[in-house]
Amino acid sequence: GAGVSQSPRYKVAKRGQDVALRCDPISGHVSLFWYQQALGQGPEFLTYFQNEAQLDKSGLPSDRFFAERPEGSVSTLKIQRTQQEDSAVYLCASSPNKRELIYEQYFGPGTRLTVT
Amino acid sequence: LAKTTQPISMDSYEGQEVNITCSHNNIATNDYITWYQQFPSQGPRFIIQGYKTKVTNEVASLFIPADRKSSTLSLPRVSLSDTAVYYCLVGAGYSTLTFGKGTMLLVSP
Numbered sequence: 001g002a003g004v005s006q007s008p009r010y011k012v013a014k015r016g017q018d019v020a021l022r023c024d025p026i027s028g029h030v031s032l033f034w035y036q037q038a039l040g041q042g043p044e045f046l047t048y049f050q051n052e053a054q055l056d057k058s059g060l061p062s063d064r065f066f067a068e069r070p071e072g073s074v075s076t077l078k079i080q081r082t083q084q085e086d087s088a089v090y091l092c093a094s095s096p097n098k099r100e101l102i103y104e105q106y107f108g109p110g111t112r113l114t115v116t
Numbered sequence: 117l118a119k120t121t122q123p124i125s126m127d128s129y130e131g132q133e134v135n136i137t138c139s140h141n142n143i144a145t146n147d148y149i150t151w152y153q154q155f156p157s158q159g160p161r162f163i164i165q166g167y168k169t170k171v172t173n174e175v176a177s178l179f180i181p182a183d184r185k186s187s188t189l190s191l192p193r194v195s196l197s198d199t200a201v202y203y204c205l206v207g208a209g210y211s212t213l214t215f216g217k218g219t220m221l222l223v224s225p
Contacts, residue, residue, distance in 0.1 A: 004159070033210060042203055042215025043160065056211045091159050103150040103205070103213060107159025 004108035006092050012114045013082045021077045021111045025094030032075050033105060034067055035091040043091055049075060082115045120204050125220040134191045136219050138204030141185050146208035149180060149187045154201045163189070199223045
């Protein structure tokens with residue numbers, strides 16, 4: 001079946017612009033996650049949804065970052081007034097929430113954001 | 117948060133068994149141990165998850181000693197396509213699962 005998809009795959013933004021990154025999770029997956037991965041580093045947790053409820057946003061680096069999942073399926077990560085330090089790959093993951101594999105997540109290919 | 121320590125890199129040859137050990141001395145009672153694999157320009161891929169003793173699936177085995185202060189991911193008979201970064205994650209709760217820098221495994225012919 002189809003995996004997690006993300007769009008766009010690449011985004012170049014001028015400093016100060018707003019960007020919106022889209023994630024389509026695997027159909028039926030209740031949980032959805034956003035991560036930020038800087039070059040040479042592992043992914044860092046940003047936020048987590050269960051259905052449409054944002055249960056944890058402790059990893060969002062500033063109030064310029066906002067995520068939503070209004071209908072419990074597609075999610076959008078919005079970054080306002082982008083800064084150069086926002087340049088990274090943004091990864092989306094979804095999870096079926098199996099009781100026996102509670103940390104099994106399926107990741108998308110990511111969106112590479114470059115802020116110039 | 118449980119801090120993990122794993123080798124920065126490892127080298128192996130095709131057909132060999134590879135064991136990657138992760139130290140997590142301050143693991144908490146509720147923490148699970150999860151391993152992911154990541155290829156360049158791709159998102160991480162779940163490999164295996166365990167709590168104690170040994171877990172095996174079609175891809176790998178995970179060995180966890182009784183004190184749970186370390187864990188070892190075992191990859192049988194690696195191939196060139198197993199060249200990737202491998203992450204050990206320890207925690208209970210998604211925001212506590214830290215990927216760290218991982219172990220870069222290079223498999224040579």
